[in-house]
Amino acid sequence: MKTVTLAPYSDENGNRIEFTGTPTESIHITFRGKNNLARIHSEAKASKLRIDFNGNNGTFLLGSNRHKRTFSGNVRVGQDAEVRIGDEVSATSSVLISAVEGVSVDIGDDVMFASRNEVRADDGHPIFDVRTGKRVNDAQSIKIGQHTWIGAGAIILAGTKIGQGSVIGIGSIVTRDIPNNSIAVGSPAQVVRTDIAWERPHLGLVRPFYKPDASTVEKSPYWHLTADDDTVPKVAPAAASGSQKLSVPRAAATRRLRQAARRGRTAWRRRPFR
Numbered sequence: 325m326k327t328v329t330l331a332p333y334s335d336e337n338g339n340r341i342e343f344t345g346t347p348t349e350s351i352h353i354t355f356r357g358k359n360n361l362a363r364i365h366s367e368a369k370a371s372k373l374r375i376d377f378n379g380n381n382g383t384f385l386l387g388s389n390r391h392k393r394t395f396s397g398n399v400r401v402g403q404d405a406e407v408r409i410g411d412e413v414s415a416t417s418s419v420l421i422s423a424v425e426g427v428s429v430d431i432g433d434d435v436m437f438a439s440r441n442e443v444r445a446d447d448g449h450p451i452f453d454v455r456t457g458k459r460v461n462d463a464q465s466i467k468i469g470q471h472t473w474i475g476a477g478a479i480i481l482a483g484t485k486i487g488q489g490s491v492i493g494i495g496s497i498v499t500r501d502i503p504n505n506s507i508a509v510g511s512p513a514q515v516v517r518t519d520i521a522w523e524r525p526h527l528g529l530v531r532p533f534y535k536p537d538a539s540t541v542e543k544s545p546y547w548h549l550t551a552d553d554d555t556v557p558k559v560a561p562a563a564a565s566g567s568q569k570l571s572v573p574r575a576a577a578t579r580r581l582r583q584a585a586r587r588g589r590t591a592w593r594r595r596p597f598r
């Protein structure tokens with residue numbers, strides 16, 4: 325086992341750190357096995373980040389943080405596993421991330437972790453069915469879409485996907501997929517609101533100090549309606565202006581309206597789609 329701080333690195337076991345930025349002691353990387361790769365963007369910014377490669381053939385990727393947001397975490401990368409953290413991902417306190425047994429954790433660009441969050445693609449210990457001997461708690465990949473806000477103390481469990489632009493409420497435990505641009509709360513987390521968008525600048529620090537409607541914020545490119553399938557809304561390349569068009573595909577929107585009408589319920593989309 326060898327622990328090193330962030331700087332270009334390679335060893336006789338095929339372990340590597342790819343990094344062209346300024347070496348820093350705020351990122352520690354432990355190699356226990358062989359052929360592991362940590363690729364850290366030269367403009368990454370992290371405080372107290374520990375990456376522990378438990379086995380062989382693990383990959384850890386960390387994107388840039390040009391807006392000087394800080395990410396910190398304790399990350400376990402097991403055998404054949406991959407943890408990818410996108411650009412501009414931030415965390416108020418250390419995020420626990422675990423991926424082993426060939427699965428992945430994929431955290432999209434601009435994800436905002438609050439404090440005390442955990443992202444566990446495995447349970448840490450195996451559980452078996454006594455009769456069959458079969459494993460009951462397989463490790464499963466996790467995907468957190470771009471610009472998702474993970475509320476304080478929220479935990480994301482194995483085999484889940486969170487669509488981009490969503491909010492996970494304080495103290496929630498995500499055990500199933502959550503669609504884009506929605507709010508999910510509780511344990512297990514359930515969707516309580518759809519068709520929402522949130523903005524990063526802090527309520528208390530950015531003018532105006534009251535923000536009763538969307539005219540008071542600069543819109544990010546993540547203002548979309550919630551899709552009723554796995555469609556990932558396209559994000560405009562540049563920050564959206566107030567006139568940005570909502571982008572749920574017309575077919576999905578029409579299908580949802582028809583389904584709602586068939587069930588005799590008010591459609592949750594009240595305005596016609598353009």
Ligand SMILES: CC(C)(COP(=O)(O)OP(=O)(O)OC[C@H]1O[C@@H](n2cnc3c(N)ncnc32)[C@H](O)[C@@H]1OP(=O)(O)O)[C@@H](O)C(=O)NCCC(=O)NCCS
Pocket residue numbers: 416437438439474475476491492493494495496507508509510511516517
């Ligand atoms: C989810 C949240 C954003 C509120 O969203 P909202 O749309 O205003 O939700 P509402 O307050 O209208 O609540 C909707 C329902 O969800 C419930 N609810 C809200 N937040 C909840 C939570 N965290 N856990 C469980 N239930 C919750 C409410 O009781 C309500 O239930 P009801 O309809 O049965 O009465 C807020 O509660 C929250 O969790 N904020 C995160 C704060 C945080 O972590 N900040 C850190 C800064 S980085």
